[in-house]
Amino acid sequence: EIVMTQSPATLSVSPGERATLSCRASQSVSSNLAWFQQKPGQAPRLLIYGASTRATGMPARFSGSGSGTEFTLTISSLQSEDFVVYYCQQYNNWPPLTFGGGTKVEIK
Amino acid sequence: EVQLVESGGGLVQPGGSLRLSCAASGFTFSSYDMNWVRQAPGKGLEWVSFISTGGSIIYYADSVKGRFTISRDNAKNSLYLQMNSLRAEDTAIYYCARHSVVPTAQWGQGTLVTVSS
Numbered sequence: 361e362i363v364m365t366q367s368p369a370t371l372s373v374s375p376g377e378r379a380t381l382s383c384r385a386s387q388s389v390s391s392n393l394a395w396f397q398q399k400p401g402q403a404p405r406l407l408i409y410g411a412s413t414r415a416t417g418m419p420a421r422f423s424g425s426g427s428g429t430e431f432t433l434t435i436s437s438l439q440s441e442d443f444v445v446y447y448c449q450q451y452n453n454w455p456p457l458t459f460g461g462g463t464k465v466e467i468k
Numbered sequence: 469e470v471q472l473v474e475s476g477g478g479l480v481q482p483g484g485s486l487r488l489s490c491a492a493s494g495f496t497f498s499s500y501d502m503n504w505v506r507q508a509p510g511k512g513l514e515w516v517s518f519i520s521t522g523g524s525i526i527y528y529a530d531s532v533k534g535r536f537t538i539s540r541d542n543a544k545n546s547l548y549l550q551m552n553s554l555r556a557e558d559t560a561i562y563y564c565a566r567h568s569v570v571p572t573a574q575w576g577q578g579t580l581v582t583v584s585s
Contacts, residue, residue: 404575409573447513454515457572459514
């Protein structure tokens with residue numbers, strides 16, 4: 361099973377600033393890495409797939425990078441609606457599909 | 469518009485059973501693989517099960533293998549999860565998710581299962 365580790369668990373950032381979230385895989389997942397955004401009381405929503413491709417309708421301030429075992433989600437200028445939880449998921453080698461533990465982005 | 473609507477959640481005693489349903493609309497259900505994913509209260513996401521378009525390929529997480537059964541009825545545009553021998557640790561919101569660009573590209577709103585005496 362591929363273990364996904366996200367850091368930090370909580371990220372404190374001021375509105376308008378840049379946020380950088382990390383996700384590490386226990387073995388290479390190539391570029392088969394997705395990021396999800398989850399707002400309180402809602403289902404997760406696909407944000408990025410293929411490590412760097414924005415899903416339909418997702419704002420350009422969200423970008424993904426990385427390959428192999430190290431990945432980054434960057435939010436270029438945080439808006440109020442961005443202060444929520446983000447999960448990474450690998451889909452290179454499954455079952456099982458595995459998710460990281462999540463990063464909560466909070467207002468500083 | 470893709471819509472996935474889960475139902476069937478509720479309160480059940482340990483050792484009990486529950487059947488979840490996921491009604492799909494807005495797309496050709498029979499053409500898409502499907503998954504169930506769960507989220508314990510205040511916790512992260514855990515993949516539960518996968519079923520291929522025709523139901524011939526099925527996978528389960530080790531934590532539910534032998535207790536849960538995934539199935540689908542393409543004529544009814546519906547996905548199911550039969551959950552038996554439920555445990556307290558199965559308490560979670562259960563989401564159905566459609567596979568497209570990634571295995572869990574679109575999600576329903578979820579249904580809450582609470583296992584407690």
